[in-house]
Amino acid sequence: MLLTITNSRYPATDLSFLLHKHPAKVQSVEVTNGKAHVFYPEVSDDKCTCAILLDMDPVGLVRNSDGNPFALDQYVNDRPYVASSFMASAIAKGFSSALNGNCKEKPALVSIPLQLEVQIFVLSVRGGEDVLQQLFLPLGYEMIATQHPLDPHFPEWGDSRYFTVTLKHTVTLQTLLSHLYVLIPVMDNEKHYWVTEEEVTKLMNKGKGWLEDHPAKELIVRRYLRYQRKLSNNALSAMKVLEDTPVVEQVPKQTLHDVRLQAVYDEIARLRVTSVIDLGCGEGRLLKLLLENKQLQRITGMDVSSHSLEVAARRLKLDKMIESQRKRINLLQGSLTYRDRRLQGYDVAALVEVIEHLDEDRLLALEKNVFNEIQPNTVVLTTPNKEWNVTFTADETEMRHGDHRFEWTRAEFQAWCEHIRDVYKYTYEIKPLGEEIETAGAPSQMAVFSKQ
Numbered sequence: 001m002l003l004t005i006t007n008s009r010y011p012a013t014d015l016s017f018l019l020h021k022h023p024a025k026v027q028s029v030e031v032t033n034g035k036a037h038v039f040y041p042e043v044s045d046d047k048c049t050c051a052i053l054l055d056m057d058p059v060g061l062v063r064n065s066d067g068n069p070f071a072l073d074q075y076v077n078d079r080p081y082v083a084s085s086f087m088a089s090a091i092a093k094g095f096s097s098a099l100n101g102n103c104k105e106k107p108a109l110v111s112i113p114l115q116l117e118v119q120i121f122v123l124s125v126r127g128g129e130d131v132l133q134q135l136f137l138p139l140g141y142e143m144i145a146t147q148h149p150l151d152p153h154f155p156e157w158g159d160s161r162y163f164t165v166t167l168k169h170t171v172t173l174q175t176l177l178s179h180l181y182v183l184i185p186v187m188d189n190e191k192h193y194w195v196t197e198e199e200v201t202k203l204m205n206k207g208k209g210w211l212e213d214h215p216a217k218e219l220i221v222r223r224y225l226r227y228q229r230k231l232s233n234n235a236l237s238a239m240k241v242l243e244d245t246p247v248v249e250q251v252p253k254q255t256l257h258d259v260r261l262q263a264v265y266d267e268i269a270r271l272r273v274t275s276v277i278d279l280g281c282g283e284g285r286l287l288k289l290l291l292e293n294k295q296l297q298r299i300t301g302m303d304v305s306s307h308s309l310e311v312a313a314r315r316l317k318l319d320k321m322i323e324s325q326r327k328r329i330n331l332l333q334g335s336l337t338y339r340d341r342r343l344q345g346y347d348v349a350a351l352v353e354v355i356e357h358l359d360e361d362r363l364l365a366l367e368k369n370v371f372n373e374i375q376p377n378t379v380v381l382t383t384p385n386k387e388w389n390v391t392f393t394a395d396e397t398e399m400r401h402g403d404h405r406f407e408w409t410r411a412e413f414q415a416w417c418e419h420i421r422d423v424y425k426y427t428y429e430i431k432p433l434g435e436e437i438e439t440a441g442a443p444s445q446m447a448v449f450s451k452q
């Protein structure tokens with residue numbers, strides 16, 4: 001019974017910090033009737049895989065199954081080979097801090113969605129692929145499920161209920177682990193322990209934030225609690241209360257700005273460059289993320305506001321930084337609308353939610369300066385999408401921020417990008433930022449310009 005989790009979001013080894021397991025060691029934890037071994041088959045900045053292998057003791061399993069009505073089970077027991085509630089216990093024990101959303105060394109990582117892929121060999125699924133789809137697709141997973149035949153030598157016997165399953169999603173590790181923790185035993189629909197009130201608490205706890213709205217909620221709750229009607233009803237009605245609680249009371253884990261900064265960071269990390277300048281860096285939130293990337297040797301933040309730069313210096317703890325780190329970062333005061341040699345010589349320039357703070361006529365000075373004078377190889381730029389404002393106001397003229405001079409629709413942004421392409425010889429690619437809605441698009445938009 002083997003489960004692997006792969007992260008391919010750069011730097012992929014973030015996974016090992018979150019899992020609290022050293023990538024170079026094999027570590028084992030005791031679980032009921034066996035051991036779980038945790039190790040890393042692949043470790044690099046591009047791809048990092050952690051595996052958890054369950055090594056069950058079939059004899060112990062039978063010996064400890066008091067009152068098992070099926071005596072024959074001891075000879076045909078599939079428990080040592082399939083991922084079931086044992087795997088859920090192993091996840092809870094082996095990855096407890098990640099499952100509970102703790103990361104001592106790098107707390108900021110907890111709320112960052114990773115590019116994750118899970119493989120589970122082999123899973124017993126009651127209800128087949130249909131149930132797998134019902135469970136995982138509504139949560140946003142891409143899934144490949146391969147069903148194993150009962151016996152490859154006798155295809156006419158048909159398929160077994162055993163599957164190898166691959167799941168892909170960009171989510172936080174905590175969310176992924178809580179999905180697996182709850183859904184693995186649900187797929188199997190068999191448990192090695194009696195369910196009690198305690199299981200209701202565990203289910204409520206690990207299902208928080210996703211189970212309440214899951215279309216297969218009833219199936220999940222009833223299977224998880226082994227069809228104990230009273231317990232299932234308690235859990236379902238407790239969830240109903242949660243569901244009816246107004247959304248405003250729930251604190252979002254990741255703000256739109258976090259999503260935006262993460263997307264900009266990812267673009268820059270992907271380029272594998274060594275220097276970057278954040279133009280209009282404000283309070284230094286992007287700089288803080290960039291410092292985590294060891295590849296970047298020269299990071300500069302520039303802003304017109306000395307107050308913002310002071311806040312940035314405090315946020316980055318510049319005064320307490322060790323010298324080798326301090327040498328990598330620099331803050332400058334200046335204006336984007338004036339020629340300034342200090343801004344030249346960087347691989348990438350970022351402008352995150354900056355252009356809309358300039359009067360449209362000053363924007364011409366900015367674009368000349370950025371794309372003609374500074375001329376970095378890549379410019380990563382974001383700005384709000386005006387169309388999305390319908391989600392909070394009916395007033396066409398209302399803007400997101402008191403200091404915004406303009407906000408653009410998607411078409412207006414694209415027209416400006418085309419203008420940059422034609423005048424300054426940069427190609428561009430536009431990406432939506434944040435959750436898209438059908439008629440209005442995403443809350444924010446990003447363009448990545450590359451010098452031709």
Ligand code: SAH
Nearest residue numbers: 280281282303304305335336352353354357
């Ligand atoms: N990029 C930061 C801040 C965005 S707010 C973030 O994403 O968190 C916009 C920032 O642009 C403010 O800090 C403001 O001081 C700065 N700014 C506005 N006009 C500017 C100009 N002409 N030159 C440089 N910075 C400017």
